[in-house]
Amino acid sequence: MEQLGTHRHGDRILGGDRQSCGECEIRDLTFCSVLTAEEMARVRACRTEVKLPAHHTIFHEADEADHLFNVTSGVVKLYKLLADGRRQITGFLFAGEFLGLAANRTYAYTAETVTEAKLCRFSRRRLEKLFDEWPHLEKHLLGIAASELIAAQDQMVLLGRKTAQEKMASFILMMSERAEARGQDGNPVTLPMNRADIGDYLGLTIETVSRTLTQLKNKGVISLMGSGHILLSKPDDLGDLAEGF
């Protein structure tokens, strides 16, 4: 049985598993897609698969950064806290996405599951040895880091300069586009996180998120279909709103 992060409200950690890289359904979404059979075997050796319930902390900000993770199913959020509890979510991660990059020896943010999730957990130490042997893996990681940097800059524009409506429209569109990039349906789009998480991602309060969604609904650009499903009735108009037209 895997120990990973802290256990809140007595959640049970579901078992680890070392078998299943071969059947991995999302391999072509991950950095595993660039591995040869030989590399794959070596990577598998420093890997454990863990299954976590919803709302479970994977690691805390300032923990020793001993592991890297790949989300294989479910949704994960990353966040930082201010002293008084104000929270900024810096990203949501879906199947195929990567977390754990750290500049120092410690994590710079807390990672927590939004839904039940499975993750591949890699030993940083052992993975780094592989990187030394196969530099193209590191090259791939640099590509991932560069993309994340671009996304971070877009998020700065959103947080610093967009209105609540523009933020909300951008968010819905981004979620839709990312679902399609994973091969899922982008319309209607599923928002697996609650209003508090959306607010902490967009720099808004719960109430403003809710009100802004009703505004978009009243404008006829979206329909709220319940349990986190949103229909994009006029995707182009939503795009215009996102960019401030």
Place this chain on the structure above:
Amino acid sequence: MEQLGTHRHGDRILGGDRQSCGECEIRDLTFCSVLTAEEMARVRACRTEVKLPAHHTIFHEADEADHLFNVTSGVVKLYKLLADGRRQITGFLFAGEFLGLAANRTYAYTAETVTEAKLCRFSRRRLEKLFDEWPHLEKHLLGIAASELIAAQDQMVLLGRKTAQEKMASFILMMSERAEARGQDGNPVTLPMNRADIGDYLGLTIETVSRTLTQLKNKGVISLMGSGHILLSKPDDLGDLAEGF
């Protein structure tokens, strides 16, 4: 004579130069610090040094990302624009810092000098060949990207969740710390950019930047010494304000 970016208000581009890596005063601040003599020679071969006047565009968002740059002196800002002209500055770069990382083939932001500045300009194509030969260079670049990612996340917290006073205090402290990291004096600290740039970096207006500075002055934590110089009278109190205590 070097052509680089666009020329605004008829600025003259000051001459390029291929000689001076040996005398480079800031080499140990840059990624050149990890180079052997042989590597250095090869890197120098794909390098041009350019000197630019203040307020000169180095490259535009969506330009072909043919070059990487290292700031050797002066200050550079990176920004993105919304359709109606709203601007978010995503970073200021000082001597020793790196720009031009791009996920796609095009730059994701505009880069512009704040002061007169010198930059080492590298051909991306040729530099990438070197990276293939010497993977430790790529490893170093990955480290840089990881640090920038951490910084970007801190900036998201600032933009999404901090008050004007906390933003301003954080900014002054960051500028002070970065000056010290470059071996310059961190107190008094020099802010080479104008109020508009500070506002566009912090998600505030010019007026709010100005008012917030006067507030901090009236609290006695800083003194405004004219022409962009600020004395940190009570650095610890400023730190508390930055974190929301």
Place this chain on the structure above:
DNA sequence: CGTCGTCTTTGATGTATATCAATGGTCAAA
């Protein structure tokens, strides 16, 4: 199939920051 707890929506009010407007500094050129 009701009840409880949690999440979401909606309403009333407050406030931090933006906007609009004017004045004051500073520096370079005349």
Place this chain on the structure above:
DNA sequence: TTTGACCATTGATATACATCAAAGACGACG
């Protein structure tokens, strides 16, 4: 030394969003 352009400061007012408060929804569980 004066002029003019630009930038920073300060004041008055507006507003987008936050905060405080209550009422609905929804799902889990007995």
